[in-house]
Amino acid sequence: MPPAAPVLSVPPFTLEVAGRPLARVPGVQLQPGEVLHLCGPNGAGKTTLLRVLAGERPDLGCEVRVLGCAPGSRGARKGTAWVPTDAALPDDLTVAEGLTFLAALWSRPVTPLLALADALGLTGWLDAWPTKLSRGTRQKVALSGALGLGCALTLLDEPFGTLDAASRAALRTAIRARAQAGGALVVTTHGEELAGLPVQTLKLEPA
Numbered sequence: 124m125p126p127a128a129p130v131l132s133v134p135p136f137t138l139e140v141a142g143r144p145l146a147r148v149p150g151v152q153l154q155p156g157e158v159l160h161l162c163g164p165n166g167a168g169k170t171t172l173l174r175v176l177a178g179e180r181p182d183l184g185c186e187v188r189v190l191g192c193a194p195g196s197r198g199a200r201k202g203t204a205w206v207p208t209d210a211a212l213p214d215d216l217t218v219a220e221g222l223t224f225l226a227a228l229w230s231r232p233v234t235p236l237l238a239l240a241d242a243l244g245l246t247g248w249l250d251a252w253p254t255k256l257s258r259g260t261r262q263k264v265a266l267s268g269a270l271g272l273g274c275a276l277t278l279l280d281e282p283f284g285t286l287d288a289a290s291r292a293a294l295r296t297a298i299r300a301r302a303q304a305g306g307a308l309v310v311t312t313h314g315e316e317l318a319g320l321p322v323q324t325l326k327l328e329p330a
């Protein structure tokens with residue numbers, strides 16, 4: 124049997140946006156259970172690269188592969204969870220209903236999503252409407268959902284940015300647990316939250 128494709132395969136390339144070179148991207152491969160810290164200065168292209176991996180920027184023509192497939196293809200999307208900094212929540216469902224709906228959509232049990240919500244301090248917010256939540260609380264709901272799905276690849280853009288200290292620690296624990304369970308993750312942060320975890324680093328340099 125041929126070996127399984129890496130969860131993520133990025134050849135070295137120059138990321139071009141609007142026809143202009145933005146960043147040099149070193150090549151990297153990510154296997155199950157590995158965490159990639161995507162870093163670089165403001166404007167280096169981290170969010171743009173995450174959007175490429177999530178399948179939202181096919182226009183940029185990047186030759187990356189997710190689970191052996193083109194990002195955005197069915198094969199890639201069914202194994203990818205993605206949390207942008209402005210993750211949308213279904214505003215007509217409570218937090219608990221939204222997580223239950225998400226789990227059902229992915230044919231997953233809801234228990235891990237609710238356990239993460241609890242770990243991130245959302246227990247008192249389960250009956251709340253997303254429109255009533257603060258930015259950090261909304262982010263915690265999105266993170267609970269994405270990490271609880273147990274996808275092969277989880278993409279997190281600045282997930283620590285809006286969180287308080289206790290929630291940052293809980294998220295760090297959740298990232299470690301996802302990796303230990305065999306998930307691969309790509310995480311952007313300007314902070315030190317991933318220090319001490321076994322991570323690879325991919326640093327974007329201005330082109």
Ligand SMILES: Nc1ncnc2c1ncn2[C@@H]1O[C@H](COP(=O)(O)OP(=O)(O)OP(=O)(O)O)[C@@H](O)[C@H]1O
Nearest residue numbers: 140141145163164165166167168169170171172313
């Ligand atoms: N569709 C687009 N058209 C023009 N420019 C774009 C487009 N998409 C992204 N850019 C530009 O690409 C650059 C990189 O932005 P990006 O948000 O990826 O950087 P970043 O590394 O995530 O930055 P930060 O650390 O500040 O979050 C920015 O200058 C942005 O304006």
